[in-house]
Amino acid sequence: MANLGKIARRTFLIGAAAIAGGVAVGYYVYRRPYPNPLENELAEGEATFNPYVKIGADNTITVIAPRAEMGQGVATTLAALVAEELDVDLAAVTVEHGPASYAYYNSEMLAEGGPFPFFEEGVVAELMRGGMGAFGKFLGLQGTGGSSSVRDGFDKMRTAGAVARQMLLAAAAERLEVPADELATANATITHEASGRTLSYGEVAAQAARLDPPSDQRLKQPADWRLLGKSQPRTDMHAKVTGAPIFGVDVSLPDMLYGTVRMSPRFWVEPVKADLSKAEKMPGVVKIVPIDTSYGHGFGVIAENTWAAFRAAEAIEVEWGEADYPQDSAAMSAFLRDALAADTGDALRDDGDVDTAFADAPHDKVVEAEYEVPFLAHACMEPMNATARLKDGLLEVWSPNQMPTITRQLCADVAGVDTEDTRVHTTFMGGGFGRRGEMDYSMFAALLARETDGRPVKVIWTREEDIRHDTYRPAAMGRFRARLGADGLPEAVDMKIASPSTIASTLRRTFPSLSPLGPDKTIAEGAFDQPYTIPDYRVAAVKADTGVPVGFWRSVGNSFNGYFHESFLDEVAAAGGLDPVQMRLTLMADHPAAVKVVEKAAALSNWGETLPAGRARGFAFTLSFGSWVAEVVEVAETDAGIRIEKVWIVADVGTALDPGIIEAQLTSGAVFGLSSAIGQEITFTDGMAEQSNFHDYDAMRIHQCPAFEVAILQNYHKMGGVGEIGTPPAVPALANAVFALTGKRIRSLPLTREVDFA
Amino acid sequence: MRLTVNGNPIELDADPDMPLLWALRDLAGITGPKFGCGIAACGACTVLVDGTPVRSCSLPVGLVEGEIVTIEGLSGADGLSVVQQAWLDEQVPQCGYCQAGQIMSAHALLEEISDPSDDDIDNAMAGNLCRCGTYPRIRAAIKRAAVEKAKTGA
Amino acid sequence: MTVLARLLTAAVITMLAASPVHAQDAPAVDDDAIAVDREKGLPEWDKIVAVLSHPRCANCHVEDAYPRWSGAHYGTTRIHAFNISRGEDGSGFGNAALRCTSCHFSSNSSKLHGPPGAPLWHLAPAEMAWWQKSSAEICAQIKDPERNGGRTLDEVATHVRDDPLVGWGWVPGPGREPAPGSADETFRAIERWAAAGAPCPAD
Incomplete structure (x- = not known):
């Protein structure tokens, strides 16, 4: 480099x-x-x-x-x-x-x-x-x-x-x-x-x-392992098939109260005026208190049961302040487009001399495209929740969370106790996907625990609060261009991606006194760090804060850059008259682990075979979290729309400690990505998220789920991650399959903006 | 108000408008059924009322007529039910949060159709959302349970 | 014998006469069998069809197997999520382990976007389809006992007035636009329309 x-x-x-x-x-x-x-x-x-x-x-x-x-x-x-x-x-x-x-x-x-x-x-x-x-x-x-x-x-x-x-x-x-x-x-x-x-x-x-x-x-040599390298029965499986009380929402303590929150649907702003009287008089309501934190402002309701809390929260009459950021999705798109035009960005990859390569490029040898993705919610099955008790100077928080030490610190801060006097009990989580690396729901419980005279309070968000107060996967927009050589291969590739900085947004709500400096590599990860060798190759990241809180969503920047990079390469292959798999094999020849993964995926799926009419396949590859992953998606035209029939996944994870769990994670990651591609988007109007529940923010269901075939390789000398790596290539492999099926090159997500899925 | 849950009579002092889910969870301490959406859109709260799967998050407790069975009531003294055992054998759950609802729906499906086709499974199970994407293993577990039930006549 | 029943009887007799002039018309009721007052009847029909074609009614009177969703927060009219369909048995009550009544109870959910409810929630038979049908098509269907559940127009009227599932259309729960008018107004409009000879629009 x-x-x-x-x-x-x-x-x-x-x-x-x-x-x-x-x-x-x-x-x-x-x-x-x-x-x-x-x-x-x-x-x-x-x-x-x-x-x-x-x-x-x-x-x-x-x-x-x-x-x-x-x-x-x-x-x-x-x-x-x-x-x-x-x-x-x-x-x-x-x-x-x-x-x-x-x-x-x-x-x-x-x-x-x-x-x-x-x-x-x-x-x-x-x-x-x-x-x-x-x-x-x-x-x-x-x-x-x-x-x-x-x-x-x-x-x-x-x-x-x-x-x-x-x-x-x-x-x-x-x-x-x-x-x-x-x-x-x-x-x-x-x-x-x-x-x-x-x-x-x-x-x-x-x-x-x-x-x-x-x-x-x-330590034992791998040849002597009894457990590692072999699929083990999961230790949490019995609890999970018997409905055991293992999740945050299941916490039960003596004398416990229940609660929920009603936070401003416009981010960061405070209520302008509020009338709590109607809500306070509702049956089962104990107390309604203001919540003011670095995560936002609103109200907490303490009640004798969750349902009473939900109803009272709904009954709070409140007028919220105005948003000080672009008000709607169109304005946010325009904001990203302007940022792309105005800012050269931080070149995280800058091989050769891209500007010169394009300066004299013949027009008919240049492929250009603009891609865009929306904000996305995590939508964990278990809505955000935590339970807290502040008694005799000791704060205890039962929290399904991914960051116990920071949770402890920030809960201690809001409750006004020392970190040493704070215990965090981490429960099992009904999904995380990055959302539970946030501290808001734990902090809210800690705040409410100050109001209950030592009684514990279990604070569960409604699904509506959960969807409308997420730390979203950022929206992103990218401009891409390639110069093709006489052989059809790209000689120069120039990529520029604009997106809100996940790191800066995280700092704003966790340690707001600190101002972030420097580039954010998550904006370009999945694009700047791929194992392709192209003589002139630049990938730049532009930070563009839309004001919407953004966070870590399964595979982070790879979730959109996988799509950008790999759908654009598919365009380049089509423009150069090359097979997309062959083209990648040529470009990644310096990286044997990548080559083997792609070759295996091609062999498993019998890539290149003639398919019956109304069927097509797409291919994509992403190196993320240290693992090399290729996916092939096969789609079929049906009366009800495009059906995702089958997905082949090949991953080199270096060392595979539990093949059964890895297989589950690969398919899980792919379903997570495909879910986003076939319909998910968070849009904004009047500064507020428009979606609120699974009726308008759904995910893949069993009848839409393809068959999977998975192969796990162990060629690379370093171990890679597993939990997120199935997600990035799933989306472009599908988009590329849709192109192969319909001839439509869809450059924005969800794909349902242009095609229907069965 | 009196309910029968998993064979046991339960006396509750609940507003009849309170959804069955919260009556079970907050008042009766039965936490197997999970809260996912509150609008019958995800299936995590599924329980059986007289053998029929219902979304307890949206069913007012005052409207309940019949015997309620939750995930806690599926496994008997002799261990896991056939469906639960199939779930364990196929290592279905990941986060596990939706699985009580999935298992209740699958249980009801197999009571009605002993040898369900893929279409039957799609028709019965699409109301149960799984964000971890465990669907391939859910399908396999239902088929395994069907075979086991046929063997044992359960 | 009610006026409506006499009217139907007259229609059957006319049909048996197999007048070639009327071969293309709705088979059960002949507009000309009794005095048809199109001027009086058609405005009444317009009121009726405004109800029948309203999403609260039409979304579950579909020709295919899939109920529809529409309204604020649901985007343009779309197929009910969760792979819901009429049911393998054709009953309209859904499928094994996922009946309509797994979510739709005897009353509306009080929650915005929660499941609407009324007794015996189910999909109307396919032959009673209104969704995306023209006024003339719906009119022909509603008069055809083969396609209206074997009802006389009198029975259609009382069905509209008295059936709790039909009545749900006017009290559809939070966030949903009700069908226009009321059950009783619609009942009376059907009576007046029938009395005017139940004329159908040309198209």
Whole structure:
């Protein structure tokens, strides 16, 4: 990559965000390990070896999987990392999320925050990765995002299991008075084969936990893995088929009150006037209080049951302030278009000399296009909610959240208590997709808990509040041009993408005193960092804040740049008379992992075979979160519209720890992307989101769901993420299939603006 | 007001306009049925009333006539129901939030049609939204449950 | 015997006479069998058809298998979401495990966008389609016992006045535009229209 020096001199937004968090956290102990938070909360007879392992005298083994389980199966895989090295079966361990603690920092979440493609392994890129990872530890940033959990936990949690096992062995050796290397472990039991004597882990746990951890930690070779690399039954499955009370909305505490919120549908503004009297008199209402936070303004209703709270919230008569941002979707589009025209943007990729390449380009060799995508809501199945209790100076928050340490900090702030006096209990999540990395719903519960004289209050949003107060996937618009060579291949590609900055918007509501600086790589990720070699190749990002709060939506910038980049390449292939798969194989020849993924997808789908009339296929590829993913979508014309018949997905994830879970995540990610393409958009009028519930913001249903065929490859030498990678190529593969079927090149989403889907 | 839920009589002091969902969750402490939309558009709150799936978020508790079965009532003393076991065997749930509703609908489908076709499944299950996209495994689990039911005569 | 029944009887007799002049007309009722007052009758028909073709009524009187949604917040008229259809058994009550009555109860949801309700919520038989039909087509259908549920016009009128599902069209719940007029006004319009010989518009 060219211009590394130029890029490295810049301050990057993700770095700014990290520093912001650091200042706010005020925790400066990078080199020292954080204390083990489990030591404060051991039950009778329990011993802890490190932040990830507790063993009881009764041989109950608890593994802490300190990442948000929001459906992606992370609890199972993280627990398997520990269980593998501890030599216990997954069924024999209890998996808990554990407390909010700096000890559970995620260093991988920020590691790819620098402006480098995943495959760039030069000195500067690696230094940046190391630095970003250090930030994660430095901040004690416990978070789930960026498809990073397993990459972060892979060494840490295997080591935790291995260390605990070695300590157990050492204690057993002492007890049995034999050398440790004569002992074997299996099924949470230590056996001295020569004498036939056995000890359970529980019998030596207390003694073992007092020993010093070993200085040399040997991990198993992959060939010796019993659990890893094989599909495991998920540890949360039984609870989820029996309706067990595991979600945020299921929290039940003695003497609990219920609540909801009614926030301004125009972002950031306060009520101009409000009449609460009618709402306050409604049956079951306890109290209505104002909410004023960095996330927005409105009212909280406390009541004797959720339904009473919902009804009272609806009955609040209020006039909200005027929006100080573009009022409607047309104005927001125009704003993005103006930004594209006015701003050269930050070139995150700038190979060769693009300006010169286009200056003398013959008109008939240039392909140009403008693409656009709308704002999108996350629409998690479980609406935003949290439960809080403020009693005797202790704030407790039960929250389905992806960011426990920041949740703890901001809840403590709004409730007026110290972080040390705040506990965050992270529940299972009915979907997350990035929405639950926000703190608003937890903060609102903490605020209401100040008003209930020590009684807990469970605050559940209506679906309408959830859809209309999201931190949306940003709208984006891009201009694209390519110069074709005599062979039809692109010689020069110029891409410029304008979008609100997700990082800047996040800072505004979490740490509003800090002003973001520098480029935001999420605006161009999925476009600037793809494994194509083109002589003159520029991808620039333009920050254009429309005022609408935007956030991290499954696959973030890749969610739209995958579409932009790959549908535009499909146009380029068509203009150059090339097969889109062949063209990509040529352009990505420098990256064998990419080539193998594309070749496998082509082989699986029998790409190039003649299809019956009324059927067509599209192809797309996106490298995101360290994984290389190709998708082929087949569509068919039916009386009711276009039907998505089948999707082939091939992903190289480097190391596949649980193929069953990975397969589920790949299809899940694809369905998430396809859902957006076949009908989702958040539009605005009068400064407010127009959509409000599943009648006007729906997602793919079972009758629309295609068949899937998935292949998982492990060629690349670094592990990639899993939870988000199925999403980016799904949309362009569908759009390209629609083009192949109908001849319509659809350059804005949802595709339903121009075609119907069955 | 008196309801029968999972075979047990329950006495509730509820406004008859309160949706059954909130009467179950907030007053009776039965949290298997989930709140997803409040307008019968996602199916997360599905319960059976006299064997018919209904969206409890939109059914006023005062209109309920008949015996209510929630996900908690599907598994008996002898363990999981055939449908729940199929869900477990196919490893269907991801986040799991919609799955109680999915299972209730699937249970009702199999009571009516013992060997459902793909079309039958599409017709019965499209009212149950899953944002994780577990549909391929839901389909497989329904077919597996149909086979198991045929074997055991359950 | 009511006026309407006599009128129908007369129509049948006329039909049996198989007058070639009327071969193309609606089969059940012959406008000329009794004194037809088009001037009086057609304005009444216009009131009736304004109700029948209104989305609150027409959205569930469809020829195909799919009820329609329309109105504010629903965009242009579209097929009911969630793959809802008439039902494999043709009953109009939906499919196994997803009947209309899984969501549509005996009264309206009080919530905006919540499911409307009335007893026995279901789709009208396909032969009673009004959706996207012309006034003349609806008129011919409503007079045809083969396609109106075997009703005399008198019975059609009382059905409109008394059936709770029909009556829902005028009290459709929050956020939905009701059908014009009222059940009783529509009942009386049908009576007056019938008395005027139940004329149908040319097209």
